[in-house]
Amino acid sequence: MxxxxxxxxxxxxxxxxxxxxxxxxxxxxxxxxxxxxxxxILRAILTPEARQRLTNVKLVKPEIAEAIENQLIALAQAGRIQAPITDDELKEILAQLTSQTKKDFKITIRERGWK
Known part of the structure; x- marks a missing residue:
C-alpha cells in the first residue's frame, strides 16, 4: 500500500x-x-538613428525607454504618427519626458547647538 x-x-x-x-x-x-x-512596430515608426538612441536610453534608463516605447506604439496604433520619427524628434520627446519626471531635491541643513 x-x-x-x-x-x-x-x-x-x-x-x-x-x-x-x-x-x-x-x-x-x-x-x-x-x-x-x-x-x-518601432522599426516602422523610428529612423535607424532614433532606434539607436532609444536603445542607448534603454541601457541607461530602462523605465524611461519603456515609457517612450509604449507611448510611441500607442500613437502608431491610433494612427497619429505619419512619418518615421527622426532622431531630433525623439530628442524632443525625451527632453519633454525627462523634464516632467525630473525631481528637484532640496537639502536643508539646520544648525543645532552641539558642542
Missing amino acids: SDEYDEELQDLLRRKAAEQQRRALEEQQRKAELEARKDA
Missing part, C-alpha cells in the same frame, strides 16, 4: 513539475512574441 501511494505521489509530482515547466515555456514564448511585435 505504501509503495503504491509513493508511486502515485511521485507521478503526481512529476506531472505537476511538467505542467509548471510547460507554463513557464509558454510565458517565455509569449513574452518573446510581444517583444518581436514591439520591435517591428
Whole structure:
C-alpha cells in the first residue's frame, strides 16, 4: 500500500513539475512574441538613428525607454504618427519626458547647538 501511494505521489509530482515547466515555456514564448511585435512596430515608426538612441536610453534608463516605447506604439496604433520619427524628434520627446519626471531635491541643513 505504501509503495503504491509513493508511486502515485511521485507521478503526481512529476506531472505537476511538467505542467509548471510547460507554463513557464509558454510565458517565455509569449513574452518573446510581444517583444518581436514591439520591435517591428518601432522599426516602422523610428529612423535607424532614433532606434539607436532609444536603445542607448534603454541601457541607461530602462523605465524611461519603456515609457517612450509604449507611448510611441500607442500613437502608431491610433494612427497619429505619419512619418518615421527622426532622431531630433525623439530628442524632443525625451527632453519633454525627462523634464516632467525630473525631481528637484532640496537639502536643508539646520544648525543645532552641539558642542
